[in-house]
Amino acid sequence: MTGERRSGTAASAGLPAAFAQWFSDRGWTPHPYQLALLDADRDSLLIAPTGGGKTLAGFLPSLIALRNGGQGLHTLYVSPLKALTADIGRNLARPVADLNLPIRIEDRTGDTANAKRQRQRTDPPDILLTTPESLALMLSYPEAPRIFGNLRRVVIDELHALAENKRGDQLMLCLARLRGLSPDLVATGLSATVEDPQALADFMGGAAILHADPGPDPDIAMLPTARPAPWSGGGGHYAIPEVLEQIRGANTTIIFINTRAQAELFFQALWAANEDNLPIGLHHGSLSREAREKVEAAMAAGKLRAVVATGSLDLGIDWGAVDLVIQVGAPKNVKRLVQRIGRANHRYNAPSRARIVPANRFEVIECVAALQAVAERDLDGDPRPPGPLDVLCQHILLTACSGPFDADRLFAEVRTAGPYGKLSRAAFDDCLDFAATGGYALRAYDRWQRLMLRDGHWQLRDPRAARNLRMNIGTIVDTEMTRVRLRSGNLLGEVEEGFAASLVPGDTFLIGGQTVRMDALRELSLVVTPQPSRNPKIAVYSGTKLAMSTQLAHRVLSLIGDPARHAELPPDTREWLAVQGRMSSLPQPGVLLCETFPHAGHSHFAVYGFAGRNAMQTLGLLLTRAMEQAGLGPLGFLSTDYALLIWSVDPVTDPAPLLDRERLRHGLDQWLGDNAVMKRTFRNVATVAGLIQRNLPGARKSGRQATFSSDILYDTLRRYDPDHLLMRITATEAGRGLVDFGRIEEMLDRSPLIEHRRLDRVTPLAAPLLLEVGRVPIKGQGRERLAEAEAAALMAEAGLA
Incomplete structure (x- = not known):
C-alpha cells in the first residue's frame, strides 16, 4: 500500500x-x-x-x-x-x-x-x-x-x-x-x-x-545449471545445487512448484542438500491451517530464507523481504508466471527478479517461449463462457433465504451481473423451476420441493431449510480429503480420500516434507508414524497437473517448427530438434505431425498435438477406442501437454480416419455416457446447484456417501429426464473442463493437414515420451543411475549420442 x-x-x-x-x-x-x-x-x-x-x-x-x-x-x-x-x-x-x-x-x-x-x-x-x-x-x-x-x-x-x-x-x-x-x-x-x-x-x-504505468520489465531468465535438464520427468531435482546457491544469495526466496506432490518431493530433496541448514519452509493447500499459518508468520517476520510453495502463495500477500522467485517446472500459463514473478520485490519501480528451472527437455522450449511472451507483455487467457447456471440456482435459493422475492425483479437484477448479462428468461425460469421443485423427474420428492409461490412472491416452503442451504454455500467443490494425524494426535495435513483408501498398514508417503508410515485408519483419519528411512509412496492430488494454455502452446509450436529460430534455444535442445528434423520432421503450425515406429516388440503411434494435457489425455482415450474398433489392438497410451503416444499390436497405417472430427465427437458422446468423468462432473454441479447437500446440522456426508447419492441421481436423471437442467450443465462442463474437447477441435482447426511419418525406429521427439514415469519400470537402489542409462540408450537409438 x-x-x-x-x-x-x-x-x-x-x-x-x-x-x-x-x-x-x-x-x-x-x-x-x-x-x-x-x-x-x-x-x-x-x-x-x-x-x-x-x-x-x-x-x-x-x-x-x-x-x-x-x-x-x-x-x-x-x-x-x-x-x-x-x-x-x-x-x-x-x-x-x-x-x-x-x-x-x-x-x-x-x-x-x-x-x-x-x-x-x-x-x-x-x-x-x-x-x-x-x-x-x-x-x-x-x-x-x-x-x-x-x-x-x-x-x-x-x-x-x-x-x-x-x-x-x-x-x-x-x-x-x-x-x-x-x-x-x-x-x-x-x-x-x-x-x-x-x-x-x-x-x-x-x-x-x-x-497505471506497468513499471520496469522484470529481471527474469532461465537458471543456468551444471547438468542439463533430463529428457523426461517433472521434478527439477537436477538443479538443486544451483537453487540452493540462489537462496544463499537472496534475502528471501519463494520457490513455486506446480503440484503439491512435486512440492513435497522438491522440499525433501532441497532439505537433504541443505548443508548450511538454511531455514526453508513448505506451503501448500493440503497442509493443516496451523502449518500454513506458521510458515506465513515466519515469512512475514523474515525468519525464512526460502519457502517451497504451490499456487497457495500466488496472490498478493505482501512480504517485502522476498527478492527472488524461482519457478521449478514450466509455468504452463504466462499470466500465472507474471503473477508469481510479482511476488519478488513487492515495490513499485523495482524490477522483480525471477529464475525458471525447466523440468525436462520439452519444458526448456516452453520456458523460452514463456520468457519471450513475458518480454512482449503478451498474457494468455481464454474467453469466459456465460455465467454457469448451477451458480445461479444456488443464488436463487439463497435469495429466498433472505426473504420472499419477485421473479421479474430478480431476473432484472441478475441480468445486471456481467456474466449473466445475456441470460435468457427461459434459462432463468429453468433455474427457478429447479430451485422450486428439483425439476421434472424429482418434483415428486418432498426433499426437493423447496420454494413456493404465494401472493406473487417466491419463498421458502419450509423456513427451516434456510439453515441447510446456508451450510452449503459456495462454488468450490473440494476433492474429498482424509486427515493425517500422528499417533500423538497432531494434525499433519490431508491427502485425497481415494489415495488414503489405497493404503495398507506399513505403506509410506510424503506429507509436510517428511516420510510417514500408515499405521491405521481411525475415525476418518489416517494415523501415521514418522519413517524417515523409507522410500515413500507419493500422494497424488487431483486437478494439480496444470495444462499449457492455448496461446503458449501456439508459441511453442511456432518455435519448434521454425529452424531459423532455433538459435534462441540452448545448444543441446537445438541439436535434439536438428536430429528430429533430419530423421523425421518437425511439428509446425498448420500441420499435425504423426509418427509410426516399432519399439520393444510393439508398434507406436505418436501425435504431436500441442493441445494441453487434458485434451491430449482425452484424445488418447478416443483414439484407442477407435483403434480397438479397427482391430489394431491398442495396449496403452500416455499423454503430455505436447504429444500423445499409443502402443499397439498392429501399426496405424492411415491416421486420417482416426482423427476425423465427427468420429471423435461421436466417440466422445459414447464414452461420456457411462464414464466416471460425467458422474464426477455431475456431482460437482449438483453440489453447487443445491441438489446434494454435503453439510448438514450435526453431520457431514463422507465422500463415498456423496458420490453414492450423486451416482444414483445421475443414473435416474439420465434414464428418466436426460434433458434435465443439471444434465445439460454437466454435459457442457465435462466437455469444457476435464475432457477439454474444445482444445482437440482447436488443434484440428489450426492443423488441417496431417503429415504421417512411418519410421523404422524411435524418433528424438518420441523418445522422451517412452521415458515418462510408468512407461520404463526402474526400481531398487541406484534408480537415478539406471534411469540415466535407460535414457542414454533410448536417445542413442533415436540418433542422439
Whole structure:
C-alpha cells in the first residue's frame, strides 16, 4: 500500500491536508490513478503492477469519506484468500493509526469466531474484509437490507483470479444483489495481470478501465545449471545445487512448484542438500491451517530464507523481504508466471527478479517461449463462457433465504451481473423451476420441493431449510480429503480420500516434507508414524497437473517448427530438434505431425498435438477406442501437454480416419455416457446447484456417501429426464473442463493437414515420451543411475549420442 517514492513535498491535489501530509511525511507522491479514483462516480477496473499501490488506491476514497466517522457498513473489501484479508487488515491499520481515523475495520471469513459474526449482523464495522462465500452467506440473512443499505464502496482484489472460476460468477451475482440494496454504491476492481481488460471490465458489469504505468520489465531468465535438464520427468531435482546457491544469495526466496506432490518431493530433496541448514519452509493447500499459518508468520517476520510453495502463495500477500522467485517446472500459463514473478520485490519501480528451472527437455522450449511472451507483455487467457447456471440456482435459493422475492425483479437484477448479462428468461425460469421443485423427474420428492409461490412472491416452503442451504454455500467443490494425524494426535495435513483408501498398514508417503508410515485408519483419519528411512509412496492430488494454455502452446509450436529460430534455444535442445528434423520432421503450425515406429516388440503411434494435457489425455482415450474398433489392438497410451503416444499390436497405417472430427465427437458422446468423468462432473454441479447437500446440522456426508447419492441421481436423471437442467450443465462442463474437447477441435482447426511419418525406429521427439514415469519400470537402489542409462540408450537409438 504505497504511493510513488519521490523527494520533496507531494503535489496531492484532491487530497485533504492531513492525507497530503501523510504522503509527504513518507516521501511519497500519490500516483495519478490513486487520485483519479477519488472522484470516480462509476465502477472502475484498476490495472496496476504488483507493489504499485493498488490496494491503497481502492481504499483511499473510503478512508477520506470516513475521516469524520461513519454510520454502519461503508466499504466492503472482497478477496479470494482468507490470508489476504488478514494481510490487508494489517496494512490498513497503519494509515488509520497514523491519521488517528475513527474507523473500525474487521474481517469476516470462515475463520471468524461465531460470536463476532453474530455481532456483525447487528453492528457491522465501517470497513468489512471478506471472501465471496462469506459475502453470499451475509446476503442470505433477512438483515441483509439493513446491513448493506448504506454501503457506498466495494473493493474487489485480485479480480482476475476470481474471474477464472465460479467464485467470480457468484461474486458478480452478489454484487448485483448489493446494487439492489444500495443503488449508489461504486465498485473498484483491482488486478495486476489482465490479458483482456475490456472483457474483465465487462465481467464487472461495465467498468471504466484505469491503467497505471506497468513499471520496469522484470529481471527474469532461465537458471543456468551444471547438468542439463533430463529428457523426461517433472521434478527439477537436477538443479538443486544451483537453487540452493540462489537462496544463499537472496534475502528471501519463494520457490513455486506446480503440484503439491512435486512440492513435497522438491522440499525433501532441497532439505537433504541443505548443508548450511538454511531455514526453508513448505506451503501448500493440503497442509493443516496451523502449518500454513506458521510458515506465513515466519515469512512475514523474515525468519525464512526460502519457502517451497504451490499456487497457495500466488496472490498478493505482501512480504517485502522476498527478492527472488524461482519457478521449478514450466509455468504452463504466462499470466500465472507474471503473477508469481510479482511476488519478488513487492515495490513499485523495482524490477522483480525471477529464475525458471525447466523440468525436462520439452519444458526448456516452453520456458523460452514463456520468457519471450513475458518480454512482449503478451498474457494468455481464454474467453469466459456465460455465467454457469448451477451458480445461479444456488443464488436463487439463497435469495429466498433472505426473504420472499419477485421473479421479474430478480431476473432484472441478475441480468445486471456481467456474466449473466445475456441470460435468457427461459434459462432463468429453468433455474427457478429447479430451485422450486428439483425439476421434472424429482418434483415428486418432498426433499426437493423447496420454494413456493404465494401472493406473487417466491419463498421458502419450509423456513427451516434456510439453515441447510446456508451450510452449503459456495462454488468450490473440494476433492474429498482424509486427515493425517500422528499417533500423538497432531494434525499433519490431508491427502485425497481415494489415495488414503489405497493404503495398507506399513505403506509410506510424503506429507509436510517428511516420510510417514500408515499405521491405521481411525475415525476418518489416517494415523501415521514418522519413517524417515523409507522410500515413500507419493500422494497424488487431483486437478494439480496444470495444462499449457492455448496461446503458449501456439508459441511453442511456432518455435519448434521454425529452424531459423532455433538459435534462441540452448545448444543441446537445438541439436535434439536438428536430429528430429533430419530423421523425421518437425511439428509446425498448420500441420499435425504423426509418427509410426516399432519399439520393444510393439508398434507406436505418436501425435504431436500441442493441445494441453487434458485434451491430449482425452484424445488418447478416443483414439484407442477407435483403434480397438479397427482391430489394431491398442495396449496403452500416455499423454503430455505436447504429444500423445499409443502402443499397439498392429501399426496405424492411415491416421486420417482416426482423427476425423465427427468420429471423435461421436466417440466422445459414447464414452461420456457411462464414464466416471460425467458422474464426477455431475456431482460437482449438483453440489453447487443445491441438489446434494454435503453439510448438514450435526453431520457431514463422507465422500463415498456423496458420490453414492450423486451416482444414483445421475443414473435416474439420465434414464428418466436426460434433458434435465443439471444434465445439460454437466454435459457442457465435462466437455469444457476435464475432457477439454474444445482444445482437440482447436488443434484440428489450426492443423488441417496431417503429415504421417512411418519410421523404422524411435524418433528424438518420441523418445522422451517412452521415458515418462510408468512407461520404463526402474526400481531398487541406484534408480537415478539406471534411469540415466535407460535414457542414454533410448536417445542413442533415436540418433542422439
